[in-house]
Amino acid sequence: MAKIKTQFVCQNCGYTSPKYLGRCPNCGEWNTMVEEREQSQKADRKARVSFNGNSVKPELLDDVSMAEQERVETDLGELNRVLGGGVVPGSLVLIGGDPGIGKSTLLLQVSGQLSQTGGTVLYVSGEESAVQIKMRAQRLGVGGKKFYLYPETDMGNIRQNIETLNPDYVVIDSIQTMQEPEMSAAVGSVSQIREVTAELLQIAKTNGITIFIVGHVTKGGAIAGPKILEHMVDTVLYFEGDMHHTFRILRAVKNRFGSTNEIGIFDMREGGLFEVANPSEIFLEERLDGATGSAIVVSMEGTRPILVEVQALITPTVYGTAKRTTTGLDHNRVSLIMAVLEKRASLLLQNQDAYLKAAGGVKLDEPAIDLAIAVSIASSYRDKETDPADSFVGEIGLTGEIRRVNRIEQRVAEAQKLGFKRIFIPKNNLSGWTPPKGIEVVGVATLSEALKVVFN
Structure with missing residues (x-):
């Protein structure tokens, strides 16, 4: 009898080793190596063949037809925005998130909408029974004549039913529960996830099925x-x-058919997810008039400008070392801006505790938020309020200069639309465009100049 060959596979990054290692040398994680049986390498790998038996052949670029690649729009405009304009036929879309955040709810609603527009949907669930999905669908008001439920985890059976039904859309909930029967690795292991995804990719690309x-x-x-x-x-x-x-917040971190870092905002209610068409109003509706340590930034999320309130609380420290705490903002960026404020604007912050957050639960990580962070810190430190009609855009350099940012026209237009009377932008962004009426655009070259104008 032939000896069974095994190998140890890191469940975090997929690194393989012939012997057990306490720490993975590739990703550095501890206790992630799991013993798995080696799979025999097949000489004849499966080519891309559709269910109709058509195989892929080389063709000229000019001869490729795009008639079947028209996007399909759902009833959720925020989802369409994140996907780049709608669902692309034959695409493979991965949605991740924390437990209970609403991934299954979102896909169940989208599946119902797609089935009502004439498409056939196969919802494959490895975590719930058909009755449980039906209960949730009734609560959300989801239905459709071409909406099929299939509680299964075996990829052999799933592929067979996809070939039989020939649906337009397939939902796999979730990839960690699916298993390839030919593999001996445990369900949810790196090997299983890789093989199952490879098979789903082949099904999507050869048959034009969106998964x-x-x-x-x-x-x-x-x-x-x-x-x-x-x-x-x-x-x-x-x-x-x-x-x-x-x-x-639904955020795109990779998209072959649209912009990355695009976001869509939803409101989770008892009846499901409802899109928020104007998130800037939501983020600003609870702002207090006359409060210190507050500044409004016009941030770009993909192609969408949103206005977010940046809040800062500066208090004398009671410990030897000042504390820095951030929520929704990068900790290192805040520390850098505070160092520039102390060096270039003469604010003594080394003995002050600093607590900063982006209100509304949104995460801001672009350079254009620097000026708003600096103004909020200075406002709290000096205990002077900013004008509620002011907004701020600009990147801060280490020498205290305000550097140019992108998409300045869209940022200013969004601030003007929401009723702001004045916006501070980098001086180098003033040329080459005409500001809209109803808002004063103030160009500033240095941080000290900006603070002098804001708190005059």
């Missing part, structure tokens, strides 16, 4: 499984949100 995949995330926030999973799919979406708030 949505739900992915679990690790405690670090990354999608569980090998990193190659995100490389194989066409679009990677992260569903984010705070369990203590009803707002959910």
Whole structure:
């Protein structure tokens, strides 16, 4: 009898080793190596063949027809925005997020809408029974004559039913529960996830079927499984949100058919997810008049400008070392801006505790938010309020200069639309365009100049 060959596979990154290692040499994680049986390498790998028996052949670029690649729009405009204008036929979309954030709810609503527009949907669930999905569908008001439920985890049976039904859309909930019967690895392991995703990719590309995949995330926030999973799919979406708030943010971190870092905002209610058409009003509706330590920034999320309130609280420290705490903002960026304020604007912050947050639960990470952070810190430190009709855009350099930012026309137009009377922008952004009527555009070259105008 032939000896069974085994190998140890890292469940975090997919690194393989012939012997057990306490720490993975590739990703550095501890206790992630699991013993798995080696799979025999097949000489005849499956080519891309559709269910009709048609195989892929080389063709000229000019001869490729795009008639079948028209996007399909759903009733959720926020989802269409994140996907780049709608669902692309034959695409593979991965949606990840924390448990209970609303991934299954979103896909169940989208499946119902797609089935009502004439498409056939096959919803494959490895976590719920058909009765449980039906109960949730009734609560959300989801239905459709071409909406099929299929509680199964075996990829052999799933592929057979996809070939029989020939649906337009397939939902896999979730990829970690699916298993390839020919593999001996445990369900949810790196090997299983890689093989199942490869088979789904082949089905999507050869038959023009759009497949949505739900992915679990690790405690670090990354999608569980090998990193190659995100490389194989066409679009990677992260569903984010705070369990203590009803707002959910759908963020695109990879999209072959649209802009990355695009976001869509939803409101989670008892009847399901409802899109928020104007998120800027939501983020600003609870702002207090006359409060210190507050500044409004016009941030770009993909192609969308949104206005967010940046709040700062500066208090004398009671410890030897000042404390820095941030929520929704990068900690290192805040520390850098405070150092520039102390050096270039003569604000003594080394003995002050600083607490900063982006109100509304949104995360801001672009350079154009620097000026708003600096103004909010200075406002709280000096205990002077900013004008409620002011907004701020600009990147701050280490020498205290205000550097140019992109998409300045869209940022100013969004501020003007929401009723702001004045916006501070980098001086180098003033040329080459005409500001809209109803808002004063103030160009500033240095941080000290900006603070002098704001708190005059």
